[in-house]
Amino acid sequence: MNLAGKTRYALGVLGLVLSIGSFAWVIRALAQGGLDAGGQAGVLSFGAGVLGLVFGAPALHMSSQALRLQRDDPTAITRRLATSVRVAERANRQRLVGSSASMIDVNFRLVPEVSQAVFTPTATGPATAATGHLFAIVEYYLPWRPNRLLITGSSGAGKTIAAGDLVLRLLAARAESDPVPVRLTLTGWPEDRDFEGWLVRRLTEVYELPVRDALALVDARLVLPVLDGLDEMDPAASTARPRAIAALGHLNRYIDEHADSGGRPGALILTCRTDAYTDLAARDHRLATAARIVLDDVLVVQGVDYLQRRGVDATRWAPVTATLAAAPGGTLARALSTPWRLNLAVTVYEEHTLAPDGRKIFAREPADLLHLASPGAVRDHLLGLMIPAAVAVRPDHNGRPQYRSGQVHAWLRTLALYLDDNRATGRSVAGRPLPGTDLILHELWPLAGDRRVRAIHALGTCVVGMAMIVGLWIPGTGSTIAGRIIATVVLALIGALGTIHAWFKVWPIPAWFDLEGLRTVERRRRAALGLVVALVLALVVGLELGFLFGLAIGLAVALLGWLRAAVSGSSDDAARFAHPRDLPRANLAVTLALGIGGGVCLGLVGTLVSGLGFGLTVACGYALMVGIAGSRNVVFAAWVHLGTHQLPWRLGRFLNWATEAELLRVAGTAYQFRHRELQEWLTRTPPV
Structure with a gap:
């Protein structure tokens, strides 16, 4: 939006604010029994606000329309997406390669396949497809028709690094009309979801594209999927590899559906370990119409060159x-x-x-x-x-180590053993397979035993509820017997519902505040319903107890209704957060806000009816029960730290430190061990 558009937008918002403020002033003046000099000034300001609304609303509408048209431009969308991908991949390469940006120019060779793409040499590209090297992989990739490349190699050969480097090199050479390469990990892809739908969802989650924009880019083939980790989709004990087979089926249908797209039918890049893909191919499960390359071992001359560039x-x-x-x-x-x-x-x-x-x-x-x-x-x-x-x-600000080596080893080993057990057994909880590579912070609680954590969670909710009910009957709270009985019934009902939720809701759905979601029709209806309830309560309480009491109740309920309408939550949409620690924080903020907001509402009612002590007891009881019922992660952290000492109390902080220390890496909303070898070594090596 240009400067004039921003100015019109700001004036429109200012007009709306003036109108709302002026209207509130008039209502206040009328409630005081008449219009004195201040009230007359309020009326005049209300008129000025209306004029601001009249002139500002069209400007606001026009500028918002211009902004919408600008956002809908495919060139602008792809440009923004390319910038986001470039920033993410540069940071990821820094983490993978280490503290130096030096890379090894690994050689690779073509592996002939039954269903292979066609190599069409160009003037600037290689003359033959038999061999190539990493630093010229873009020139090697582009002549293939269709642009479908399978990168294979042994464990540690650099498949992920090669895929990320290819993304950055494609972005550097990209023209405005070329697709944007986007690297995504396959470990979280549900095998029953079609590929294009999953791709759209990941674009909205990871890069925060609106659904409409993501759909437009995928339909126009302006996204080049770079898919990492086909071999990591199934548990280690699963020789059948059902998820990898299902993924290959979806990817092969993807090229059939886009066969009429000129030079880019179903273009994509895929990585997989050589032994895993060989096993799949032996059972006739292959990536159709693709060029397959295998990364070679590092040559001595390449290793020496790497050491020199690292400055050793x-x-x-x-x-x-x-x-x-x-x-x-x-x-x-x-x-x-x-x-x-x-x-x-x-x-x-x-x-x-x-x-x-x-x-x-x-x-x-x-x-x-x-x-x-x-x-x-x-x-x-x-x-x-x-x-x-x-x-x-990586010492702290005082120059001392933040953690001891033995602590880090023990904590990481606990996590590695959990993942290894999941991979070896393929176990699941309530039908959801537990991950073998991903450490998702808000879904780590089964590590301490799924039934044990749920039982402690439910018991804690129940105990807090009972304690608050007992507190209602302590002498000095200032309430009548009838008031205490009513409050007891309310808190008992809330406690029972919280206890049932803590036990039977096996996988709590994460929630966060999504102000953009208030634009949807469903959220607007929810917010409008909350305002209607608040208005009715304000009128009833105001008529009975006075204007100020009614206003307080109305504002509190309206705020709570607005907060509830702004809450979004879905296990499918959790990956929209840029860092694994962000979602648990957002969920905790929702829990605290709703608990405190509801407690304030009930506390106001209790205070107006039976006094401050009674109101505080009711408010604290509700807030604590809602807080505990919605905080399974806190229960899990307390158990593994205080009860078993298996993990640190501030687990998210430790995982973030381990990522900065290059022991872990970030993949979407999950932490992963820097390399499979490190994870496997930890499972077989206890700390000294």
């Missing part, structure tokens, strides 16, 4: 580079043959402190790697140093 001391690393060059197929070369392992080695062996004169004092020497007997021993050695290195380089 060549003298310290000379024994390692000499061994790699002398024995390209030896123990050390095989152990450091993936970008993940090579980057891990640099991370743990570059840990240092500074001497008073500025010299680096390193914690360990790379030559230690030469004394390990097998690639597995090198792997475990590096993983064992990863947590101490992460703790050492």
